[in-house]
Amino acid sequence: TDGDGVPDNVDLDDDNDGILDTVEEATATNGGDTDGDGIPDSLDLDSDNDGILDIEESNNGGTDADGDGTVDGPYGDNGFADELETEVDSGIPNDTPVDTDGDDIPDFQDVDSDNDGISDLVEGGSNPELDTDNDGMIDASIIDLDKDGIIDVVDPTIDGSSPATTPDTDGEGVDDYRDLDSDNDGLNDIDETDLVDEDQDGQVDVQGDLADNSNLPDEDEDGIADYLEPNNPSLTPILDSDGDGVVDGDDSDGDGIVDDVDDLPGEFGDGPTEVAGETSIANSFTPNDDGTNDTFVIPNLELKAPNFSMEIRNRYGNIVYEYQHDGDKTKTPRWWDGYSSGRMTIQGTEKVPVGTYFYVLKYNDGKTEDATGWIYLNR
Numbered sequence: 001t002d003g004d005g006v007p008d009n010v011d012l013d014d015d016n017d018g019i020l021d022t023v024e025e026a027t028a029t030n031g032g033d034t035d036g037d038g039i040p041d042s043l044d045l046d047s048d049n050d051g052i053l054d055i056e057e058s059n060n061g062g063t064d065a066d067g068d069g070t071v072d073g074p075y076g077d078n079g080f081a082d083e084l085e086t087e088v089d090s091g092i093p094n095d096t097p098v099d100t101d102g103d104d105i106p107d108f109q110d111v112d113s114d115n116d117g118i119s120d121l122v123e124g125g126s127n128p129e130l131d132t133d134n135d136g137m138i139d140a141s142i143i144d145l146d147k148d149g150i151i152d153v154v155d156p157t158i159d160g161s162s163p164a165t166t167p168d169t170d171g172e173g174v175d176d177y178r179d180l181d182s183d184n185d186g187l188n189d190i191d192e193t194d195l196v197d198e199d200q201d202g203q204v205d206v207q208g209d210l211a212d213n214s215n216l217p218d219e220d221e222d223g224i225a226d227y228l229e230p231n232n233p234s235l236t237p238i239l240d241s242d243g244d245g246v247v248d249g250d251d252s253d254g255d256g257i258v259d260d261v262d263d264l265p266g267e268f269g270d271g272p273t274e275v276a277g278e279t280s281i282a283n284s285f286t287p288n289d290d291g292t293n294d295t296f297v298i299p300n301l302e303l304k305a306p307n308f309s310m311e312i313r314n315r316y317g318n319i320v321y322e323y324q325h326d327g328d329k330t331k332t333p334r335w336w337d338g339y340s341s342g343r344m345t346i347q348g349t350e351k352v353p354v355g356t357y358f359y360v361l362k363y364n365d366g367k368t369e370d371a372t373g374w375i376y377l378n379r
Contacts, residue, residue, distance in 0.1 A: 001043055004075050011079030012091055015043045015148075016070040017054040018062035018084050019097055019108065027097075027106055034109045035137050037149060041109065044149030045069035048109050049137040050119065051126035051154045052166060052177065057108035058097040060084055067156045069148070100178045102268060103207060107178075111136025114178050114256070115203040116188070117195040117211045118227065123177035124166045126154060128213040136210055169228050172251060176228075179256030180270065184246040185230035186239060186261045187303065188270055191329060192217060192227040200304055202257065202270035234332055236299055261300060281361075284376040287338030287351065295335040296375055298361075303329050307364040312336055312357050312375070320352050338377055354378055 001008055002016035012020055021042040028034050028041040035049035046069070047054050053069040055062050062071035062084055071081040076089040086092045097106040101115035113120050119136035122128050130138045130153065138151045145152055152158050166175045170184035180188050180202040188202040193211040195204055216225040230245030239247050239260055247258040255268045263270055285296045301308055306329045312321040321336040338351050354377055361371040 002070060002079070004073065004079055006075065006077065006079035010077075013071075013080045015045055016075075016079070016081070017045050017058070017108075018060045018071045018081060019054060019058050020080065020091075020093060023093075023097065023106075024109075027104075027109055029109070035140075035149075037140055037144065039147060039149045046150045046154075048111050048120070049140075049149070049151065050111050050121040050124060051130070051138060051151070052120055052124040053150065054108040056166070057110075057113065057120075058106065060093070060095050060097065069150060069157075100268065101203065112204075112208075112210060114180055115207065116180055116190045117193055117204045117209055118189055118216070119210050119213055120177040122213045122216075123179075123182065124175075130154075131213060134210060134213055170246060170256075172256070174251070174254055174256045178254075181256045181258075183228050183230050184256070184258060185232040186235055186247045186258075186300070187232050187329065188257070189227040191303075192225075192231075200270060201264070202255075231330070233330055234300065234302060236297075239299070261303075263304070281371070281373060283374065284378060285338075286378050288379045295337050297335045302331065302333050305363040305365055305368070308333075309362045309364060310336075310359055312359045314352065314357055315355065320357065338379075351379075352377065 001014045004016055008014045014021055024041040024047065025032055030036050032040045034041050034047045037049060041047040045053055055064050055069055055071065062081060064070060065072055071084065074082050076082055078089050078091050080091060082088050084093055086094060097108055099106050100113045103115060107113040111119050111121065119131065121131050121136055121138065130142060132139055142151045142153060144150065146157065166177060168175050169182045172184060176182040182189050190197045190202055190204065193216060195209060195211050197203065198205050216227065218225050219231060235245065235247065241248050247261055249258045249260045251258050253266050253268060257270055259265045281298055285293050287294045302325055306325060306327045309324040311319055313319050320340045322341065323334055325333050340350060340352050356374050356376050358374050359372065
């Protein structure tokens with residue numbers, strides 16, 4: 001099949017995509033033909049028909065200089081590329097195909113490799129109109145003349161063009177289809193769609209859920225979907241020192257979420273923000289109108305607990321501040337500025353005295369316990 005001179009009955013990689021046939025057969029669905037195009041995965045160069053070639057999605061290190069979806073070689077007697085096995089003709093691969101989201105479906109057979117609800121077809125740069133039924137696969141009605149499993153409109157061997165490069169919008173070295181925050185604005189991609197992420201891990205709650213690829217939110221109607229355009233008004237200078245709309249810093253676990261806003265550093269995915277505790281909630285502020293530390297702010301709380309509420313009381317138990325956020329993650333909360341907005345003798349237009357105040361923070365997410373603590377107000 002792959003023209004390497006080794007008959008398929010002894011060739012360990014019949015389509016020469018750098019993935020052993022036994023691996024493709026073991027993980028395939030739909031009777032061994034994941035995308036249902038009539039070509040078994042062991043002979044299909046795009047097994048999930050998402051427009052990204054298997055050789056790229058497997059991330060096995062195979063060299064494909066001409067972009068035809070096959071490893072350039074050389075090959076031994078077993079038909080498996082020498083550079084991909086532990087030694088020539090050992091048949092033992094150096095690596096296993098990548099499974100970015102850890103769902104036991106390798107990326108080359110997974111239409112949503114990072115499980116963020118936006119299909120690889122879309123995040124990989126293909127035209128969403130190629131997937132009219134929104135199943136994450138290019139429609140079966142589109143022609144594949146050479147029967148290599150790559151639809152002609154994305155097949156570089158048809159017209160001799162170079163294969164399209166999968167986008168990496170934020171330029172951090174993680175392609176969008178594997179990146180949970182493609183524009184690095186501190187909002188997970190799923191939060192910039194209409195899908196629900198109750199556990200706030202940056203991934204769909206129900207495996208297989210996909211956003212409507214023809215109607216992804218575009219708040220400013222500029223033709224660029226929100227998940228690709230930094231638009232987080234809640235970024236603080238601490239997180240975005242140069243004011244470019246993207247979060248500063250490194251992403252040590254490679255999930256596309258910068259460590260400073262990643263609540264599961266070291267693991268793929270995000271998690272509910274641990275805003276409670278002395279390292280996350282300040283214990284003092286100075287509302288003296290000098291432009292520094294004038295309000296009691298809990299950074300990014302609205303992103304991870306958009307329905308939070310807070311009460312602050314003085315030492316006599318009188319409420320001086322109460323607030324309920326409205327669920328809008330893009331809206332900056334009305335943080336406490338040192339004025340009374342509660343039920344006490346001081347008018348709401350007057351600053352409360354210097355002293356220690358006590359807060360109760362309710363996450364209102366059905367699972368996180370209320371947080372309590374104190375804040376010292378100085379001037």
